[in-house]
Amino acid sequence: MKILTAPHMERCIGCHSCSLACARLVHKKLSWESAGIRIRSAGGLSTGFYAVRCLGCADPFCVAACPTGALIRRRGGGVLLREKKCIQCGDCVQACPVEGIVQDRDGRIYVCLQCGQCVDYCPHDCLEMREARSVEPGEVIA
């Protein structure tokens, strides 16, 4: 099972094509927020961009924090959300150290499914699906 990595964010042009693709294809919404990957600038456009997303922890903080078992570990890294069980408490959002999970104004939870649909929409090949263990120590994948 592969996880989403962002090994080449220094190439990012800030087009938001990836996060709009996630919103459109996975969540059937048009939004910057309702997406598993979100692009932010590090203090204005002149300092470049970074991708805020689930890093696919092997031992996820969010799962540990979830009081209802709505979030479960995904084989190979990351999590799966069972929406029917989710009570929208937002504890997972607080628990994730890297803002990997977001909650929209209606309370819905968005987290990367590690499906990789965004990868095809990045015109600069910033993103890649990789086996979690193939990420070399010291390799910058954020």
Add this chain to the structure above:
Amino acid sequence: MNRDHFRVLVVDLDTGQSQVEQFDGRDQAIGGSGLAALLFEKYGRKDRPWSHADQPFILAIGPLTGAFPLMSKTVAAFKSPYHDQYTESHAGGRLALALRFAGYDGLVVTGCAPGLSILELGSRHIRIRDAGYLRGMDAYATGKLLRRIHPGGSGHRSILRIGPAGECGLAMACINVDTYRHFGRLGGGTVLGNKNIKGIIIQGDSGFSLPEGSDYQKLFATVYEQVTATNMMQKYHNLGTAANLQVLDDLKALPWRNLQQTSDPETITGVNGETFADKTLLRNGACSGCPVGCIHIGYVREKFHQDNRYFYRQVAYDYEPIFACGTMLGLGNPFEVLGIMDEMEKMGLDAMSGGVALAWATEALEQGLVSVRETGVELRFGDAAGYRQAARMLGTGANDFYTLLGQGTLRAAEAYGGRDFACVLGQEMAGYATGELFFAAQSLGFRHSHLDTGGYSYDQKHAEKDVDRAVQFLLDDEPGRVLLTSMVACLFARSIYTEEMLARCLDVLGYETLAGNLPELGEQIRCHRWRLRFATGFRPEDVTIPKRFYRVQTWKGPVDPAYLDQLRTRYIEALRARVEPD
């Protein structure tokens, strides 16, 4: 996500109150240019000057904004400080999507804040905050502070701001949008300055559901594929619009040294697109929702201490600013050009108007019409240091001369002489000395922009002088562009968004009525815009062409003055016929 009406936020700075208004007319006005005209009809004061506090500042997006690639522009509409007539200016960046995700098709700002202020809005907040401490601050520093004042939401918000030029009332003041894009022309910066608005922060913090089923997804994939996988957009992706510099110089259509020449084969190699890319290009940027990424960001690096102490700044470049702050000033070094653009940027000056104005000032100084007492510094073609200082003086209205020049080159020429060599076609010229049709078209264009019609490209392909055919070309070309500016698409995508493709995109989102009526709507909106223009005082007969344009040499040979005049006469008749049907 499709609404049968427009949802518009109307902010009254006098009272500090805002209203969310619904407007009918989606099926006639579309959005963008059409919506802006509709809103000006309601909120504009046609018979009052641009500076009247009630005059609206309008932003408008379209039905396809965000839903398809390159639907990434916003129309700003206002009564222009430059000529006191209704006008539009267009900009990219994140603004279009930020407005969409804030839940609005348009924004109207009326009245005047009691003190210098910033306006912040999103899907669930509207705030007008005192910002007196930002007075006089340049556009870069203002952007930095606004990001600090309004923390959070980085990447999902758009920041508009003005520099000193907009605060001191210059008709050449632009609005900076998200650092690298601008509402450049016709004085939008001063419209905001007059309202005491230093910045607007729009947070795109909401969203919409998309149509069920696979039709939309499939069509999106088709358009996206055309944008990225075919070579249709390669030019903008690769060297960017700067690629035009060499092309136009080869064609003898590139203005040099205040349009005294149209080609300089030796100097152009120093400032053409290849040189800019090889030497100065740091990286690329994109408007939100656009995978092409045509924004080219170069750098200037400066030694400020003899002990090898440097700083650097990033400056976005494009064809037009390189022409205005480069070839027009006789410069052949890309870093010097970026240095001047950087000053214009900080001041919040439209780089095109500013560069052309300084080119005129240089010749006026050469001819003794003005002295260094007025210009404050020696201006000589090819001498960048003087131009950097002059850009700063122009942007701050440093003395009577610059204050007047900042109102438009012709205004200064009226006072000091030198009308004949003022390169003004309605406003300071765009960088296309392609020939008679472009000169006629820009002088009488709605935005006085080269993109109002394709006159510049017609000139490059047609040597024959057929007035009927040429004017017909302009007339046929405009409605299609108005359709795109009502969507509001990036005009670089015009080869992709044919009328047929626009209809398919609208249809799949549920705008069937719009989809079925596009040609008529393009024509209707064109006429509506022009009617507003005439109603606010436009007299095409008053727009004259300075003599310099009659002396231009192009690839076709010298400009033919009689042909140019005939084109203008006929085009004026055609425009009048559109606002005064018999």
